[in-house]
Amino acid sequence: MRKEHAPKVSRKKEDVDFEIAFYENILKETPNFIEALSAIGDLYTRAGLWQKGLDVDIKLSHLRPEDALVFYNLACSYALLNQTRAALGALTKAIDFGYDDFEHLKGDTDLDNLLKDEHFQQYIKQLEKKKKPTKHL
Numbered sequence: 496m497r498k499e500h501a502p503k504v505s506r507k508k509e510d511v512d513f514e515i516a517f518y519e520n521i522l523k524e525t526p527n528f529i530e531a532l533s534a535i536g537d538l539y540t541r542a543g544l545w546q547k548g549l550d551v552d553i554k555l556s557h558l559r560p561e562d563a564l565v566f567y568n569l570a571c572s573y574a575l576l577n578q579t580r581a582a583l584g585a586l587t588k589a590i591d592f593g594y595d596d597f598e599h600l601k602g603d604t605d606l607d608n609l610l611k612d613e614h615f616q617q618y619i620k621q622l623e624k625k626k627k628p629t630k631h632l
Contacts, residue, residue, distance in 0.1 A: 511542050527558055536568060540605075545575045556585075563592035571605035582609055590622060597623050 518535035521528060536551035549572035552565070559565045566589035573582035586594075586609070594600075597619060601610065609615050 508542075511538055514538050515542065529555070529558060532558070536572075540572065540575070545572060548572045549576060561592050563589045563594035565589075566592060567594050567600075570609075571603065574606045574609055577608060579608055579612075582606070583615065595622075595626055597626070 515535060515538050518531050518538065521531045522535065525531070532551055532555050536548050536555065539545070539548035539551060549569075552569040552572045555562075555565045556569050566585050570582045570586035570589060573579075573585055586600075586606075600606065601619065603610075
């Protein structure tokens with residue numbers, strides 16, 4: 496599941512469709528409105544419109560080129576479309592930019608195809624070790 500700052504809310508399909516239409520109208524007037532793009536990217540993904548979600552995430556990555564959360568969501572979008580190499584590249588950038596919620600990452604079903612890869616699992620373990628403070632005796 497995409498990572499976001501807002502609380503998760505259970506939505507009916509009609510509500511999601513309404514919200515998508517709402518944000519699409521806002522974006523017609525202000526196409527680079529970051530908050531609206533973030534919201535609609537999440538809505539597209541929840542609605543299974545993964546290519547549209549990816550298109551939004553790519554745009555966000557150009558508007559926010561060093562935002563760890565933007566690149567994490569971009570990785571999720573690529574992974575959902577089975578673009579594993581691109582997903583790994585975006586996730587690596589997210590980590591380079593400071594993403595460090597490895598517990599969320601390891602349970603994120605959007606990244607299932609990456610999480611099954613043994614090399615990727617080792618990579619995450621190495622990053623987790625770096626994150627933990629070392630104890631001095």
